[in-house]
Structure formats: C-alpha cells, structure tokens
Amino acid sequence: MAPIRGPRTLTPQERAVAELAAQGMTNKQIGDQLFRSARTVSTHLHHVFHKLGITRRGALRDALLAHSSSL
Numbered sequence: 001m002a003p004i005r006g007p008r009t010l011t012p013q014e015r016a017v018a019e020l021a022a023q024g025m026t027n028k029q030i031g032d033q034l035f036r037s038a039r040t041v042s043t044h045l046h047h048v049f050h051k052l053g054i055t056r057r058g059a060l061r062d063a064l065l066a067h068s069s070s071l
Contacts, residue, residue, distance in 0.1 A: 007064055009051045017044040018052075022061040 010018060013034075020030045027038040027045070034041070049055060052063040 007052065010048060014044050014048050014051070017041055018048045018060055018064060021045060021048075021057060022064055 007015070007018075016034060017030055020033065021027075021041075025033070027041040030036070030041045031038045036044075045057070048060070052060070054060065054063055
C-alpha cells in the first residue's frame with residue numbers, strides 16, 4: 001500500500017507555512033508572521049515537500065491549487 005500523500009495530509013501549521021511560501025514569502029518573513037523561527041519554517045517546508053511529492057519551492061503553488069480545484 002502506497003503512503004498517503006497530498007495537501008490533505010498537511011497539519012494546519014504546515015498548510016499555513018506552505019500557503020505563505022507559495023505567495024513568495026521568505027522563511028524569515030513567514031517566521032515573523034507566524035511567530036516561528038526561520039529554522040522551524042524550513043522544517044515545516046521539508047515535511048510539506050515530502051507530503052506533496054515536490055522538490056522545489058516553485059511547485060508549491062501548483063500543488064496547493066491542484067488540491068483546491070479537486071475539492
């Protein structure tokens with residue numbers, strides 16, 4: 001059985017970080033807005049990339065939009 005992947009597997013914090021990163025914000029800007037360190041933001045993004053099956057930040061917007069349109 002394949003592991004479950006996709007935006008529905010994101011925690012609320014991962015989703016918030018992913019949405020801000022998809023808007024083009026830096027890790028520091030995201031951290032400042034969410035009251036987290038840039039390192040914590042980086043860790044969340046690492047998990048998001050794995051869960052969405054992507055390897056680059058530029059793919060975040062498309063991965064999140066694909067999920068929104070399939071609901």
